[in-house]
Amino acid sequence: KKIVVMGLGYIGLPTASMLAVKGHQVVGVDVSEQVVQTINSGKIHIVEPDLDILVRSAVNSGNLRASRQPEEADVFIIAVPTPFKFTDNNPKTPDIGYVEAAVTSILPLLKQGDLVILESTSPVGTTERIRAMVREHRAELYPAGSHAEPVFIAHCPERVLPGHILRELVDNDRIVGGITRACAEKARELYKSFCHGSIYLTDSKTAEMAKLTENSFRDVNIAFANELSIVCDELGINVWELIELANKHPRVNILTPGPGVGGHCIAVDPWFIVSAAPQSARLIRTAREINDFKPSWVLDKIVQKANRFKAPVIGCLGLAFKANIDDLRESPALEIAKELVAMKIGEVVICEPNVAPGLAPLPLAPLERVVREADILVVLVDHEEFKSVDPDLLKEKIVIDLKGIWR
């Protein structure tokens, strides 16, 4: 099959490469000329274990090519960002502008029998919106009196975990929601070519809501852990020991607290439910608020400790939004570090081993220097490198370990 993948980010690039190594002819489309050139030279612009090897072999096989423009194909997969935008009446409204732009660019290329799959996490109704756009702009494909869909349109939300994308792309079960059953079945055929997990069929709205539900479930559970960490701090209880013990119960499985919830998914997607049902989605909203509040709570903690010094050196370990990745988007660690620098309460030295010094928004220092110089050492991310720091070096320091790596 010839497949066009719109968007070559954390989802589009692995998916395009996987399809290419499975023998499909794939054109990956991205708005960035730099991304297109990087991929065509067999390299990658993001950090993800083993993705470089996959992309290189996909490009070398001749089956993967990147381009700024989409072209005619049998299948179009949309994997562009769906952030939220800020409007006057509703501060966190889903922004499907990139999806609409991608659809607009493929509209003239569509022909009878093509398959269009939306992979981007989307507010409920987006897949139907795509169908309406196709129906409106390509009315000639919809003959009067016919009930069959001329273009198969489905939502197959991505579910991969950054850091484990390649394994999860193949192993995870998938949900496919079609505009009609035939649309879902057609999409399932494609995913079967590389997905070993089960593929469950439903309608497009349920598939959209399922994806939002999965990430909201995680957000609510992380909020519970974050709330516990704040309560335990007040009560003088070690939250790490507490959670470990509570989790010995056969039906309790508390997640880990941290400096807040980052990334472009869990901190965003629950708002898509809240904005669709503002009166009813109360728990989901509160969980978001708890997780969003955590960075300012952490800052308060650091400031309290810093006030004991005249000119403290504050060492920050990690800027990424979670362990062992380079992704700084919506990162609470980055937010905290930036704020600390702006507050000018001391010198801030930062180590982020996964980001090249020139590419970070703040100056970086080697781990050894940060540990040596810091009066107050704050663990913001549980990167593997930090776990092996010699405990003897920490004896004289104030340690704020938000991920419990040195408990």
Ligand code: SAJ
């Ligand atoms: N976090 C905690 N405590 C935890 C787990 C996570 O504080 O116990 C924090 C992380 O540090 C990070 C944030 O939450 O800041 C999110 O990290 P994550 O590992 O939970 O999730 P993501 O954003 O990397 O990926 C999620 C996944 N969703 C679920 O696990 C339900 C992934 O499967 C989705 O494909 C992805 O969102 C997505 O793209 O939607």
